[in-house]
Amino acid sequence: MAQVKICGLRRPEHVEAAAAAGARYVGFVFFPKSPRAVSAEEAALLAPHVPVGVARVGLFVDPDDETLGSVLAQVPLDIIQLHGSETPDRVAAVKALTGLPVMKSVGLSGPADLPALTDYGLVADMLLVDTKPPKDSDLPGGNGLSFDWRLLVGRQWLRPWMLAGGLTAQNVAEAIRLTGAPAVDVSSGVEVEPGEKDEALIRAFVAAANQ
Numbered sequence: 001m002a003q004v005k006i007c008g009l010r011r012p013e014h015v016e017a018a019a020a021a022g023a024r025y026v027g028f029v030f031f032p033k034s035p036r037a038v039s040a041e042e043a044a045l046l047a048p049h050v051p052v053g054v055a056r057v058g059l060f061v062d063p064d065d066e067t068l069g070s071v072l073a074q075v076p077l078d079i080i081q082l083h084g085s086e087t088p089d090r091v092a093a094v095k096a097l098t099g100l101p102v103m104k105s106v107g108l109s110g111p112a113d114l115p116a117l118t119d120y121g122l123v124a125d126m127l128l129v130d131t132k133p134p135k136d137s138d139l140p141g142g143n144g145l146s147f148d149w150r151l152l153v154g155r156q157w158l159r160p161w162m163l164a165g166g167l168t169a170q171n172v173a174e175a176i177r178l179t180g181a182p183a184v185d186v187s188s189g190v191e192v193e194p195g196e197k198d199e200a201l202i203r204a205f206v207a208a209a210n211q
């Protein structure tokens with residue numbers, strides 16, 4: 001049974017649906033270019049809908065210290081997700097600045113990308129193994145694209161990790177079976193259109209991940 005993170009939540013009813021379905025993490029996207037972006041003020045209104053036992057993850061893309069400080073002053077977050085081109089040194093600096101665990105994304109398209117998981121495993125608290133974004137995409141994640149999961153077969157890293165990238169209720173069980181992922185993260189796979197989550201799709205995803 002894999003743990004589930006539902007990312008890119010923007011409405012209280014979807015936060016509650018994710019938690020009720022059994023998600024262990026909910027994600028708020030602080031990246032203005034995303035169709036799932038929320039402001040700190042909006043996230044502050046969502047946070048009280050997250051029950052105890054469910055972690056509030058703040059997703060940032062190459063944030064500066066001021067952005068992190070401003071969001072954290074308004075929103076009670078449990079984990080910082082860094083989904084940009086942050087270096088290992090920057091990951092360590094964000095941990096020190098915020099005092100929170102940091103989950104660092106690593107985009108994969110082939111075997112040459114795998115060593116980054118070892119490098120970030122030395123500093124990040126968790127790893128998020130995602131699909132490398134297409135070169136012409138405005139979004140470094142949340143594109144609904146999978147990578148070849150066979151890249152991960154038999155591999156282990158220094159830190160707990162999550163699998164992401166193009167997961168849906170239809171493919172998540174197979175992705176977990178193949179990779180042994182202890183946790184999975186989904187955004188566009190539980191949406192009816194970019195940025196619009198759907199409660200039935202959320203429930204179906206969590207059920208499929210728990211098969």
Ligand SMILES: O=C(O)c1ccccc1N[C@@H]1O[C@H](COP(=O)(O)O)[C@@H](O)[C@H]1O
Nearest residue numbers: 007034141142144164165166186187188
């Ligand atoms: O969801 C977004 O809009 C987003 C924006 C910028 C960086 C990351 C983003 N989402 C993360 O991307 C992966 C995969 O998402 P998907 O399921 O393929 O849509 C996931 O970790 C999200 O947290």
